[in-house]
Amino acid sequence: MSTETRPLLGWFVADTLAVARRHILKITRVPETLFFALIQPVMFVLLFAFVFGGAIKGFPGGAQDYRAYLISGIFAQTVMFAVAGITVGITEDASKGIMDRFRSLPMRQSAVLAGHTLASLAQNALVIIALSITGLAVGWRIRGSATDAILAYVLLATFAYAVTWLGAWIGLHMPNPEVAGTAGLAWIFPLTFASNVFTPVATMPGWLQPIALWNPVSCLALACRQLFGNPNPFVGDSFPERHAMALSFGWAAVLLAIFVPLAVRSFKSRNAGGQA
Amino acid sequence: MTKAISAQGLVKSFGDVQALNGIDLEVEQGSVVGLLGPNGSGKTTIVRILTTLLNADSGTASVSGFDVQSQPDDVRSVIGLTGQYAAVDQYLTGRENLELFGRLFHLSKRDAATRADELLDRFALSDAADRGIKGYSGGMRRRLDLAASLIGRPSVLFLDEPTTGLDPRSRQGMWDVIQSLVAEGTTVLLTTQYLEEADQLASSIVVLDHGNVIAKGTSDELKNQVGGDRIELVVSNAADSLRAATVLAPFGSAQATVDEDAKRVLVPVAGGSNAIVDAIRALDEASIAITDIALRRPTLDDVFLSLTGRITEEDQAPKAPKSGRRSRRGGN
Numbered sequence: 019m020s021t022e023t024r025p026l027l028g029w030f031v032a033d034t035l036a037v038a039r040r041h042i043l044k045i046t047r048v049p050e051t052l053f054f055a056l057i058q059p060v061m062f063v064l065l066f067a068f069v070f071g072g073a074i075k076g077f078p079g080g081a082q083d084y085r086a087y088l089i090s091g092i093f094a095q096t097v098m099f100a101v102a103g104i105t106v107g108i109t110e111d112a113s114k115g116i117m118d119r120f121r122s123l124p125m126r127q128s129a130v131l132a133g134h135t136l137a138s139l140a141q142n143a144l145v146i147i148a149l150s151i152t153g154l155a156v157g158w159r160i161r162g163s164a165t166d167a168i169l170a171y172v173l174l175a176t177f178a179y180a181v182t183w184l185g186a187w188i189g190l191h192m193p194n195p196e197v198a199g200t201a202g203l204a205w206i207f208p209l210t211f212a213s214n215v216f217t218p219v220a221t222m223p224g225w226l227q228p229i230a231l232w233n234p235v236s237c238l239a240l241a242c243r244q245l246f247g248n249p250n251p252f253v254g255d256s257f258p259e260r261h262a263m264a265l266s267f268g269w270a271a272v273l274l275a276i277f278v279p280l281a282v283r284s285f286k287s288r289n290a291g292g293q294a
Numbered sequence: 295m296t297k298a299i300s301a302q303g304l305v306k307s308f309g310d311v312q313a314l315n316g317i318d319l320e321v322e323q324g325s326v327v328g329l330l331g332p333n334g335s336g337k338t339t340i341v342r343i344l345t346t347l348l349n350a351d352s353g354t355a356s357v358s359g360f361d362v363q364s365q366p367d368d369v370r371s372v373i374g375l376t377g378q379y380a381a382v383d384q385y386l387t388g389r390e391n392l393e394l395f396g397r398l399f400h401l402s403k404r405d406a407a408t409r410a411d412e413l414l415d416r417f418a419l420s421d422a423a424d425r426g427i428k429g430y431s432g433g434m435r436r437r438l439d440l441a442a443s444l445i446g447r448p449s450v451l452f453l454d455e456p457t458t459g460l461d462p463r464s465r466q467g468m469w470d471v472i473q474s475l476v477a478e479g480t481t482v483l484l485t486t487q488y489l490e491e492a493d494q495l496a497s498s499i500v501v502l503d504h505g506n507v508i509a510k511g512t513s514d515e516l517k518n519q520v521g522g523d524r525i526e527l528v529v530s531n532a533a534d535s536l537r538a539a540t541v542l543a544p545f546g547s548a549q550a551t552v553d554e555d556a557k558r559v560l561v562p563v564a565g566g567s568n569a570i571v572d573a574i575r576a577l578d579e580a581s582i583a584i585t586d587i588a589l590r591r592p593t594l595d596d597v598f599l600s601l602t603g604r605i606t607e608e609d610q611a612p613k614a615p616k617s618g619r620r621s622r623r624g625g626n
Contacts, residue, residue, distance in 0.1 A: 022402050029400065036397045040383060040390075047385040047426060115381035119442065122345045124371040125398040288349040 030126040037120075037133025038140075041107070045141060055103065055141060056148045059096040063088065063149070066216060067156050074217070082157055083249040089153035090242035091215035094235050096149060097178040098206050100142045101185035104134060105202030108189030121285075128282045135182045142178040146171070161247030170245035173266055177238055180273035187281035210235050220252035231258045234269040241266045296359040298323040298450050298481035299344060303353035306339050306505075313339045315505040316353065321483055323449075326476050328496030329485040330594065335502040337485035338378070341454045344483070345375045357450055371399075374443035374451045378458055380435035381442070382427055388414060388438050389423040392445060399446040406445075413441040417471065433464030440471065451475065453484040457491060469494055489594030499594070501601060508601050517592045520600045522547065525561045525573050526590045530583035532557045541580045545569050563589075 024032065045052050067085045077084040108131075111117045120130045160167045185202060192198035212229060213219075213236040219227055230236055241262040243250045253259050299321035306314040314336045321327045329337045342348035344355055346366040354361065360368040382391045389410050396406030414423045417437040427435060436456065443451065456472065457465040472495055476482055486492050492499050493513050501509040501516070509516060525542065529535050538559050539550040548562040563569035570589045577584060 022400055024400075032400075033398055036394060040386065040394050043390060044383065044385040114384075115377045115379035116383060118347055118377055119375065119381040119395070120398070121347055122370055122373065122375040123395065123398045124367050124400065124446075288347060 026126070030129055030132070033125045033129030034132040034136060037129055038136040039133075041134055041137030042140060045137070051103075052141065052144065055145050058099065059092050059145060059149045060152045062092050062095065063152050063156060066092075070216075076221075078251040079249055083251075085156050086158045086248045087243065087250070088216070089149070089156075089158040090246060090248055091213075091239045092153075093146065093149060093174055093242050094177075094213075094239035095210045095215050096145055097142065097174055097238065098181060098210055098235055099203075100138060100145075100178050101181050101188070101206060102199070102202035103141070104138050104182045104185040105189040105192065105198045106195050107134065108186050109192045109198035110195045112190070113194055117285075127286050131183075131186050131281055131285055135179060135186060138182045138185075139175065139179050142182075143175060146174055146178075158248070162245055166245040166247070169263070170242050173238070173241060173245070173263065173270075177234075177266060177270045180270040180277075183277040183281055184273055187277045187284060190281060190284040209233060213239065215239050218252035220254065231256055234266070237262050237265045237269060296323070297321060297356075298325070299327075299355070299357055299483060301340075301344065301353065301355035304340065304343060304350045304355060305352045306336075306343065306348070306350050313505050314343075314350070317502075317505070317507060319355075319500065319507075321450075321481060323481050324479050325498065326482040326484065326496045328492035328499045329483065329502055330487070330489065330492045330499050330598075331485075331502035332487055334504070336505040337487075337502055338454055339505075340502075341375075341452050341483070341485060345373055345452050346370060371446065372449050374446065374448035376436075376440050376443045376451075376453050376456055378455045380427075380432075380439040382435065382438050384427040387424050387426055388419050388430070391427065391438060392442060395442045396445045401445070409445060413444060417441045431464070433460055433467060436460060436464065436468060437471065440468070444475075448480070450481045450483070453482060455485055455487070457486075457488070465491075489598065493594055501598065503602050509597070513594070516594065516597045520592045520596045522592070523563055523569070524590050524592070525559075525563050525570055525587065527559050527561075527573075527577075527587040528585045529557045529559065530585050534582045535559055537580065538577060538582050538584075541576050541582065542573055545572055545576070557585075 066088050067081075071081045071084050071088075074081075074084055077087070108117075117130070121127065162170075188202060189198055192201055212226060213233045214230065215235060219230045219236065222230055237258055240250070240253070240259065242248075244262055258265055297320055299319060301317060301319040304314050304317040304319075317336070317340060319327075319340070329340060331337050339348065343350050344357055344362060346362050346369050349363060354363070356362060357369045358372045360372070362369050383394070386394065392410035392413055393406045396409050397403070399406075401409060411420075414420045417440070419434060419438060419441070422430060422434060427438065430438065440453075440456065453472065457468050460468065469491070472482065472484070476495070482495075484492075484495060496513070498512050499510065499516060500507055509519070511519075525545075527538065529538050532554050535552050535554050535557055539552050539561070542550060542559070542561045545563055546561040547564040550562075551560040552558075553560075561573070563573075567589060570587065574587065577587075
């Protein structure tokens with residue numbers, strides 16, 4: 019028996035895939051994880067389309083158009099919720115000592131997080147597909163070009179991936195999975211609701227509008243609506259509204275640039291207490 | 295020859311808590327050293343520093359000649375670590391866990407599979423190999439965890455409280471496995487708060503208290519510090535206790551202790567089990583009736599008590615807090 023030799027980058031890729039495989043196996047062993055990850059956005063679509071949809075009278079084009087408007091919003095919201103899963107997963111691994119095992123192996127340390135975020139990406143891709151199907155069922159359609167549609171999905175995936183790194187970083191700083199569960203979600207609610215996900219920004223009070231316009235979730239939802247060719251009433255002429263797609267990619271890049279190094283540094287840090 | 299483990303002046307504090315106050319440690323290759331101490335004595339902190347999980351505030355340490363601070367990857371490739379928890383993925387099967395860790399140890403796919411098979415077989419987990427860990431008993435999980443730490447055939451194995459929380463039978467099973475590893479020449483550093491465990495497994499013992507080494511030596515050396523064997527007897531009539539001490543004085547290696555109220559007499563002896571035979575005969579000839587007699591070997595509990603003036607476990611109990619709330623500190 020001997021260990022293989024490979025260049026460092028080769029090991030990084032191999033280790034990342036091994037870790038990702040672990041998380042994907044875990045999803046197949048606990049299908050409930052995927053089920054609830056799928057059911058939540060689908061539930062949001064149905065709730066807002068049929069329960070609140072009727073009450074949203076002022077929407078140009080009526081309930082039909084509101085549903086088409088809503089789907090891109092839920093896409094963006096779902097991508098944000100991706101944070102919660104990985105936050106809990108990472109804290110769980112830390113509390114059960116699996117992180118320590120990884121950290122005591124001669125593997126590329128950053129692969130532990132890279133593998134986990136990669137598996138999350140795969141899971142989120144499935145959720146986005148399921149959500150697209152639900153959307154089609156309630157009357158959402160892709161009206162733009164195929165290229166734009168592909169670009170929209172690439173944007174969603176990129177954004178989802180960037181956000182999971184933020185989630186990973188939060189997870190590395192949480193004391194236990196219970197706290198991680200709430201901490202992972204606490205900031206997502208205001209962020210997704212103070213946005214154009216469910217309602218056009220123009221209907222909000224004046225002081226909230228600039229916040230909602232620049233909110234990354236709004237940018238993402240708006241970019242998807244533009245790329246999918248969905249109804250987009252009340253859209254103004256502000257900078258974030260004119261450059262929604264570029265800004266969304268920008269937000270994703272900023273998240274990655276900040277949280278990849280931060281999370282890797284937290285993971286590798288040997289100064290943290292662990293158990294005293 | 296390079297020492298398997300060598301540490302000088304390790305200091306570590308967590309906020310206000312001084313976890314280690316300058317620990318020196320030398321472990322020869324092929325030996326088994328037990329770190330013994332109560333909760334909070336610094337055992338786990340030492341293991342975490344030596345296994346590259348934690349940096350010391352000051353001091354140096356090396357494992358198999360590699361510096362833990364500057365050559366962590368080299369250290370990681372020669373060590374195995376089994377922590378206080380079964381650090382395996384409960385949603386994967388036993389085999390999948392071992393293959394995962396094998397791959398991450400950079401074994402080829404085939405070697406990882408072969409090694410997993412070997413280890414499953416050795417730890418009597420072959421039948422459960424393809425079942426999820428969720429259905430494993432506590433003892434099986436610990437064995438799998440130990441197997442996982444052996445994936446890379448480590449030359450130095452760290453076992454942090456390997457049997458904490460196991461029932462007596464599983465504990466004995468773990469001991470057997472650890473003893474067989476030792477017989478094959480693996481260097482082992484193990485931490486425990488079970489005195490019996492250190493006695494059973496370790497060839498030399500380092501006793502820790504509040505981040506300081508308070509004693510080291512073989513089990514026998516430590517026991518000799520408290521004195522050798524003792525005959526402990528309980529006489530039927532309190533009036534006989536002083537007389538019993540006089541009768542047994544010729545066999546004793548030191549002054550006997552007499553507790554008249556408890557009708558108890560303690561006589562330090564040198565002769566081991568022969569001494570007790572002689573003692574019973576002498577007591578019988580003197581017509582002293584006894585209700586109990588035993589040859590008592592000092593345990594490591596006695597050692598700890600004589601070194602610190604405290605019993606190992608009870609020292610951590612908080613003095614009845616007024617709020618009625620008891621805070622429990624985990625870890626270590």
